[in-house]
Amino acid sequence: MTSEQPAPTSPTDEIRLLWGDHGPAPVRRGPRPKLTRSEIVAAAVRLADTEGLGAVSMQRVAGALGYTTMSLYRYIERKDDLLLLMADAAMEATPPGPREDGDWRAGVEEWCQEVVALYRAHPWMVRLPVSGPPSGPNGIRWTEAGLREISAPGLGRLESLQMLLVLNTVLRETLRMEVEMSQAAERRGTPLGEGENAWAQGLLGVLDPAESPTVTGVLDRIGTEGQELDVRYDPDRAGGPAEGLGFGIDRILDGIEAHARRRTRT
Known part of the structure; x- marks a missing residue:
């Protein structure tokens, strides 16, 4: 059998x-x-x-x-x-095409946003075992689109592949946490954002600020009125890991840009 x-x-x-x-x-x-x-x-x-x-x-x-x-x-x-x-x-959707303005950062971010959309359309993808890099026709199309943009500032071929791997790992793991936390919130019968606030307030009730000043300082900011939210990857403002994803992607792109600039000067 x-x-x-x-x-x-x-x-x-x-x-x-x-x-x-x-x-x-x-x-x-x-x-x-x-x-x-x-x-x-x-x-x-x-x-x-x-x-x-x-x-x-x-x-x-x-x-x-x-x-x-x-x-x-x-x-x-x-x-x-x-x-x-x-x-x-599941990756049959068409990846973003080349940007006419040549803005590689905007191109990489657009690619990231579309990858997030794929994961949200098929949440089970983030739970598939990873046996290696994409090998199928659709996976290669998405890899081609990502490499085209991320190599534009002057990264080497292997550097471009490595950074695309880093980005995809961040996207996949963030969406995996989002899926699992959303399912847990659904089982509890509370919105994801409310669960985060309850978690923060619960910890603030038991932590000693003298022993955990950094943690308590961060927890104090969760749910604060007027807090700026980056909604590029979380347009519904539902809370969860994706709420700060744009900030992380920006910092990765800053690093790529700085590395390419140093290479040009030398």
Whole structure:
């Protein structure tokens, strides 16, 4: 019987899977295939979008399509393969194109904002196991768009790739925390922002400012009237980790700009 959690495949096998024919699997004995791999992946994405990644199994996807579980193995042999295909399919949206004004910082920030939009449209993506850098057609399109902008100030090729990895890690982990905190707030029946305020006030009630002056100073500012909010990555002002994401992205871009400037002077 086919296992849903076999040993990992090699990067070469993953690339072959992601770039291969998405139509019916090679001809085998038995009835003529009526499904396509793309239809299976689309059904799995819909299931993950509505019920979460934990709901995705070969059995559930087969049931959604009206087929038996074993029939799906004619097209996709492993659940891990299905997850790889889902991740790439979820990135089918078109990444930002080149900016006419040549503003690389604005281009990188636009790319980041669109990546955040992808994660929010498919929250399960932040919980997928990471087996390596993007390898599928859609993942490469997004990588190309990001590298095009981030390399513009004069970073080397490997430097550009490293900084794009840093940015994507910040975006992914921030959205992962947002998803988990939002789900916890929903279970409690309170808005995310209210939960943060309650957390801050609760700690302020037990902490000694003499022992934790920095922490208490920060907590005093949470929920303060008139506090400036950076809403570029959190337009609904719902609170949570993404509320300060723009500030962090700006500081990363400052570092890239300063590094490129020093390189130019030398």
